[in-house]
Amino acid sequence: MNSFVPPKPLKTAVLFVVFNRPDTTEVVFEAIRKAKPPRLYVAADGPRPHKEGEAEKSRITREIATRIDWDCELKTRFLDDNVGCGIGPSSAFEWFFSHEEEGIILEDDCLPDQSFFWYCEELLEKYRHDTRIMHITGSNFQNGWKRDPDYSYYFSTYPHEWGWASWRRAWKLFDYGVSKYPEIVEKAYLDGYYTSKLEQKYRLSKIANTYGKDNVNWWDYQWNFTVHINSGLAIVPNVNLIENIGFGEGATHTLSTKDKRAENKSGTIEVPLKHPPFVIRDVKSDERYFKNLMNRMVTRKIYGLIGIDGFDARG
Template sequence: MKHEIMIPESAVLLITFNRSDNTREVFRQIKQAKIKKLYVANDGPREGNENDVIEREKIKLLLQEIDWDCELHTLFQEKNLGCGWGPATAITWAFENEDRLVVLEDDCVPALAFFPFCNEMLERYKDDNRIWRISGRSCFPDADFFAGYDYIFTHYAPSWGWATWKRCWDHFDMNMLDITKYLQEGGAENYHFSTSQAAFSNYMLRQALNDKNLTSHIWDIQFAYLHMKNNGLGIVPKKNLIKNIGYIGTHFNKVHKYHLLDVSNEYRVVNHPSFVITNNKYDKYYFKHSIRKLTFIPYWLELFLRKMKIFVKRIK
């Protein structure tokens, strides 16, 4: 008789601020999934901003709608920490009691299939130090890259609905104190397979290094850096499992094509990849059709300087 493997249900962290309408959309899915353990973090109101105070109270009222068996933990900050320290502090707080965590921000509406997918991946790869993040967003669902598998391994695992382990987050450093040494030793050239991808990543890291206000508005570049310096991989599902409704906010001011992706509620994992290795074709395609088209920065200068450096060494 074949016994099914019991997969633990992971706690969910919902990160909120001042968008109660968006939060309600995400909360509706959490409620439907009857999440057993829920952490809700809310960044503090900005000084003198009455709307932030009103939105916070609406979110508090929303949590009173929990009518299922749910262990609720809340963190309502007194002061505003911003888009950098706010989410980072919330994740660190939730990991004080958890060894794994599913993370949703207030504009990432999950398909119901997102939760069992994360649970299965978190359990299956809990002891695999090669895996650092599980993403629910799939920008190119059903593409040929998946080749019969229900998910792939990649260097690009977006943070629009994601999951990770305490073993990973414990190494997180908002200030990236060792980034200068990392760049001096080649940086992303030791991580990516192509020179253009490495040039882009190194350019972004240098921009972050020179950004005096980095921690006030960014946390995900720091987590991406953590992936890179540990040669970490992410997991992306064959079907898209996250609908992003954050069209207007600190980092977006218009709708782009990834906001329009449908989600799959029927998705489940049947076919696992045969090998835990980077899907290089997916990485190249993602870089060319997502990052390079949506990011307007002169990162090619980084590529040019790298090639000049190689040329100078050869002629010496």
């Protein structure tokens, strides 16, 4: 049982991005409800007309996500038309940061530990004016491994998007169309930036597949690229604070129920946090993360292609 006791009432706004999954939405909403943010923003893309039953699922999901029974200012952004899971979330973030200087963001399958909210709040305040820091994530994919257990978190170039927080000052740099990509690649500005040639090829291939496209099915690759070309850093907790409960049926990107990330349970982080007295990227932790990422992807694709139950080569 979670024994976390909030040190004070939460004062930070939360954006909740939902769509058509009442089951996961209800679970995540209960975590938000327990934290009692003073301002809640709820954004939802419109249902796809060719998907039978989706309009009703969307209606129920929106109703669940707005069941406010605490002292809270509610703002909603419910689209009638479907714009997709690239423009949909990223435009919701734009809307959120047009109202808030900083805040916490959760999607409908990202279940936070209660300590996540106060972890974000403390870091949003501490690094509010430090433009080196662009992203605070609640996710840790090191499977319990800690390079430096003396501190509560480390600095990374990976802005994991399953439960995160940021500032208006950082999000205003976001470029959905990655317009700077041709110049960055032509002039080799990112050569030596990544932990290996393999990582560079992998990361830039995602941007190559994004550049020049009108409506891609993602926003996180563009955000990664934004952080990288602005020499930005992300904060990663030494304890995983987010459990993704959306693997399998109904998911867009997380289709494999036996993906190792589905086993990545959340824990609790102690607040006040133990802050490192420096701001330096932890290259060793980033190297280990990318190695784990590649191993996981190869396993998923091979097992998915040969038809092993619980794996899907697409994601």
